[in-house]
Amino acid sequence: MQAKPADVSLDTRHWLHFVAGGTGAVVSTTATFPLDVVKTRLQSDLYHQPIGRGRIVTEAPSLGTTQLLKNIYRREGCRTLFRGLAPNLWSFVPETAIxxxxYGNTKRILAEIFNHGHxxxxxxxxxxxxxxxxxxxxxxxxxVVKTRLQLDRERSTGLGRVYKGSWDCAKQILSSEGVPGLYRGLTLSYLGVSEFVLQWMLYERMKLACGISKEMASPSxxxxxxxxxxxGAAGLSKLIAATIAYPHEVVRTxxxxxxxxGKRRYTGPIQTFELVxxxxxxxxxxxxxxxxLWRVVPGAAILFG
Known part of the structure; x- marks a missing residue:
């Protein structure tokens, strides 16, 4: 009997996952974005280094999440809490949808080719x-553009904004650092894929443990x-994966x-890790x-649920 050839064609049903991923990304990203601004400022050292004539910005490292959120709103306005949202959506939405x-198609194709469809x-x-x-x-x-916009100095430093917006930020990076400037942190992003891998593996295992079908179920x-x-599987898998992989986020920022x-303090992943x-x-x-965690765990629950 002739063996049935493996079906490696793209499954059009996964377009539903494409649309669901994109829609969920818009909702979860926008709703939780102020926490991303706070997280990025806490990760960076720009807000606790000497500035100008001996002035020091000590706000970010000394305050907790809630207090820093209030301070940004009070001193810089509501718009600052959403600064960098545009490039974030331009990246996160297609990234999540794609x-x-x-993932859905690759998983099925790999299973067909290497594991008899299982x-x-x-x-x-x-x-x-x-x-x-x-x-x-x-x-x-x-x-990269999103991170630069989120870390742009607040008015209280007296230095003014460095970037007028997303496009201006990209042009300045290209002008001063060249194309490599737009790919800073890419190696760390590849390492960060381990979080994505761990999250999906845990999510799939938890779904099976709960007796849920291997196919992504829809609420209806x-x-x-x-x-x-x-x-629960989405939130818990993200909590575990994000906590384990978090140091790479700080180094990447x-x-x-x-x-x-004009002086670059951090030159590579290992040097940055050791310096921090x-x-x-x-x-x-x-x-x-x-x-x-306050941002990504509910975001994962919204996205997968």
Whole structure:
């Protein structure tokens, strides 16, 4: 009997995942974006370095998430809490939508070719890694612009804004740092794919443990127990993965921040990691973690649920 050839064609049903991923990304990103601004400022050292004539900005490292959120709103206005939202949406929405679509199809194709159509932890891991690397490569310049806008000095420093907006930021980076400037932190983004891989693996395992179908269920076709199971699996898997992988976020932010007085303090992943650890200890590698978790865990629940 002739063996049935593996079906490696793209499944059009995953366009539903593409649309769902994009829509969920818009909602979750916009709703939780102020926390992302707070997280980025806590991760960076620009807000506790000497500025000008001996003045020091000590706001970010000394305050907690809630107090820093209030201070930004009071001193810089509501718009600052959403500064960088545009490039974030330009990157996160296609990244999430493409990630959902690529992951769903890659998972099925790998299972057909290498595991007789059956899914496994290895299939989930490889599918997540491949889709994660592809999306990070495409969207890295937008993440750099987003980080620069979020770290742009507040009016209270007396230095004024460096960037007028997303396009101006991109032009200044290209002018002063060249194309490589838009790809700062890309190596860390590739390492960060491990978070994406771990999250998907945990999510798939938790769904199976809850007795939920391997296919991504939609709210309209799921029972309340399945829906809450998906919600819980999404939130818990993101909590675990984000906590484990968080230090790379701090290192990546330091690499992407604008140089002070034209001098770049952080030159590479290893040098940055060692410098942060030396100056702030291991706790410095978890700066802004609470704000990050407050944002990404509910965001994952919204996105997957």
């Amino acid at each position: 990630g959902f679509y690529a 899914e496994s932890a290895t299939v989930h891991m490889c599918a997540a890694a491949l889709s994660g690397i592809a999306t990070e490569t495409c969207t890295n310049p937008l993440w 076709s799921s029972s309340p127990s399945e829906w809450f199971g998906i919600l 330091r690499l992407r921040q604008q140089p002070l007085s 650890r030396k100056e702030q200890g291991l706790i410095g590698l978890y700066s802004g973690l609470p704000a990050h």
